[in-house]
Amino acid sequence: MELPVLNAPQKSGCAASSCGSNDDQLNHLSDEIRAKVQNHPCYSEDAHHYFARMHVAVAPACNIQCHYCNRKYDCANESRPGVVSELLTPNQAVKKTMAVAANIPQMTVLGIAGPGDPLANPERTFETFRRLSEEAPDIKLCVSTNGLALPDAVEELSKHNIDHVTITINCVDPKIGAKIYPWIFWKNKRIKGEKAAKILIEQQQKGLEMLVAKGILVKVNSVLIPGVNDKHLAEVSRIVKEKGAFLHNVMPLIAEAEHGTFYGVMGQRGPTNDELQALQDECAGDMNMMRHCRQCRADAVGMLGEDRGDEFTLDKIEDMEIDYQAAMEKRKVIHQAIEAEMNSKRAAKIEVKAEKLNTRPVLMAVATSGQNVINVHFGHAKEFLIYEASPNGVRFISHRKADQYCGGDTSCGDGESVLQQTVRALEGCEAVLCSKIGYEPWEMLENAGITPNGEHAMEEIEAAVMLVYNEMATAGKLDEVKQRATA
Amino acid sequence: MALKIIESCVNCFACEPLCPSKAIYEAAPHFLIDPKKCTECVGDFDVPQCAAICPIEGAILDSLNVPINPPGSLTGIPPEKMAEAMAELQAH
Numbered sequence: 001m002e003l004p005v006l007n008a009p010q011k012s013g014c015a016a017s018s019c020g021s022n023d024d025q026l027n028h029l030s031d032e033i034r035a036k037v038q039n040h041p042c043y044s045e046d047a048h049h050y051f052a053r054m055h056v057a058v059a060p061a062c063n064i065q066c067h068y069c070n071r072k073y074d075c076a077n078e079s080r081p082g083v084v085s086e087l088l089t090p091n092q093a094v095k096k097t098m099a100v101a102a103n104i105p106q107m108t109v110l111g112i113a114g115p116g117d118p119l120a121n122p123e124r125t126f127e128t129f130r131r132l133s134e135e136a137p138d139i140k141l142c143v144s145t146n147g148l149a150l151p152d153a154v155e156e157l158s159k160h161n162i163d164h165v166t167i168t169i170n171c172v173d174p175k176i177g178a179k180i181y182p183w184i185f186w187k188n189k190r191i192k193g194e195k196a197a198k199i200l201i202e203q204q205q206k207g208l209e210m211l212v213a214k215g216i217l218v219k220v221n222s223v224l225i226p227g228v229n230d231k232h233l234a235e236v237s238r239i240v241k242e243k244g245a246f247l248h249n250v251m252p253l254i255a256e257a258e259h260g261t262f263y264g265v266m267g268q269r270g271p272t273n274d275e276l277q278a279l280q281d282e283c284a285g286d287m288n289m290m291r292h293c294r295q296c297r298a299d300a301v302g303m304l305g306e307d308r309g310d311e312f313t314l315d316k317i318e319d320m321e322i323d324y325q326a327a328m329e330k331r332k333v334i335h336q337a338i339e340a341e342m343n344s345k346r347a348a349k350i351e352v353k354a355e356k357l358n359t360r361p362v363l364m365a366v367a368t369s370g371q372n373v374i375n376v377h378f379g380h381a382k383e384f385l386i387y388e389a390s391p392n393g394v395r396f397i398s399h400r401k402a403d404q405y406c407g408g409d410t411s412c413g414d415g416e417s418v419l420q421q422t423v424r425a426l427e428g429c430e431a432v433l434c435s436k437i438g439y440e441p442w443e444m445l446e447n448a449g450i451t452p453n454g455e456h457a458m459e460e461i462e463a464a465v466m467l468v469y470n471e472m473a474t475a476g477k478l479d480e481v482k483q484r485a486t487a
Numbered sequence: 488m489a490l491k492i493i494e495s496c497v498n499c500f501a502c503e504p505l506c507p508s509k510a511i512y513e514a515a516p517h518f519l520i521d522p523k524k525c526t527e528c529v530g531d532f533d534v535p536q537c538a539a540i541c542p543i544e545g546a547i548l549d550s551l552n553v554p555i556n557p558p559g560s561l562t563g564i565p566p567e568k569m570a571e572a573m574a575e576l577q578a579h
Contacts, residue, residue: 061501071542185540265572
């Protein structure tokens with residue numbers, strides 16, 4: 001395979017990769033908001049390559065039931081929202097947060113997201129926030145809620161240095177809501193059906209308006225449920241934007257029978273990658289869309305896409321002595337270094353432009369563990385980031401989970417089938433960029449119509465994707481309508 | 488006259504702060520109701536508060552040991568459908 005000569009960067013105009021597309025979805029935000037979210041991995045696609053987050057599971061109670069949730073939340077092996085391994089008291093949560101902050105200095109954000117609804121556990125949630133805003137003032141605090149108790153909590157939230165709130169809003173129509181929420185607990189009664197959904201929707205919208213009025217940043221999460229709210233979410237997106245939400249995160253429904261959820265047991269399917277992307281693109285005309293969400297557990301620790309919770313279990317943090325003043329000094333230096341690196345990378349960004357202007361878009365998968373470079377061996381990738389290259393530039397689309405088939409030892413076990421799963425997860429992609437790749441997966445990928453590429457190790461992702469795109473264009477592969485590879 | 492929490496309780500804390508008689512307490516392996524204190528909320532609320540917020544079907548029994556929230560009543564999953572799904576999973 002011939003590598004084309006790198007284009008000389010063109011000085012005029014903007015980078016092909018970020019002009020009019022959502023290379024960084026925050027492009028259109030005010031400077032003030034950008035400054036607030038530039039080191040928040042959940043809100044800034046750019047930041048998620050560099051900064052880490054954590055959730056503390058202090059909030060077990062919930063005031064509603066959702067059809068995608070099973071309230072038996074205690075599970076070590078599943079990675080989805082609403083699941084945790086151990087509940088923490090506020091005191092344990094503060095200790096754990098400080099232990100993680102000292103050991104993973106790039107952790108900038110502490111969120112409370114469950115396993116129930118944080119605002120249905122106001123004492124435990126606010127005790128945790130109150131102490132952390134005093135004892136660890138360099139950590140950003142955020143909270144995620146279903147919104148039912150939000151209007152009553154806004155005043156308290158505004159006291160604790162919390163400038164980010166996420167509300168899960170799946171609908172603005174009670175008829176649709178009744179298909180998602182079987183009941184709510186409201187004014188000392190369990191209420192069901194459309195009446196329940198109507199109350200929940202009113203509370204969510206009221207809470208959103210109150211937060212915006214207080215100057216607190218609001219992100220809206222929506223779960224895409226095919227056949228239930230798929231045709232409705234564009235309207236949701238428009239309405240929440242009008243009311244002042246700054247980012248909309250449409251996530252795919254996770255529904256498996258073994259999770260014991262209503263949707264899982266009843267056979268409700270989740271959306272395909274194409275359906276999710278189509279809806280995100282539809283909403284993007286009105287709203288900043290978030291596409292890098294990993295739907296993490298309510299006790300996740302580390303970079304998005306990784307979970308280091310096992311290193312910080314209660315028995316392990318018990319033995320850790322943390323000098324937080326010293327940790328804070330160290331963290332400050334590291335954060336400054338990361339921000340300097342991000343800025344210099346932005347400034348030195350290699351602008352690779354599309355060479356042909358009439359070629360079709362292509363999806364490519366990238367194996368990365370952060371720093372915005374291609375730096376993971378194909379067989380070690382836990383997930384792939386999916387980028388779309390087209391004559392308009394390169395844009396980030398989503399991530400896809402891969403089961404690691406290569407554990408690095410000689411016994412491969414049922415490796416082959418896991419490799420096949422990984423290849424299937426990359427369906428729709430035409431190339432995969434990684435630091436290295438073995439012979440067996442190489443062959444399997446080629447048979448599936450996906451071109452493996454290990455030639456851009458340690459290179460910046462978007463520039464490399466565009467180089468590969470240009471290579472494909474030059475080879476005449478992009479002139480016709482794509483023929484889908486059959487797995 | 489008292490309600491009872493049984494082993495299917497997941498320790499979610501939702502009921503405890505709602506109890507007007509402070510009859511519910513944290514215990515291992517799950518929350519319990521002090522039968523001497525429980526009034527079933529008579530005089531305070533129309534419905535027993537613990538049973539009105541509990542998300543787990545079957546976890547709270549009335550004084551006749553009958554589940555206040557029987558299978559299917561909270562999740563909407565018909566019990567036979569749940570049994571079918573679980574049987575299928577175990578077969579694999």
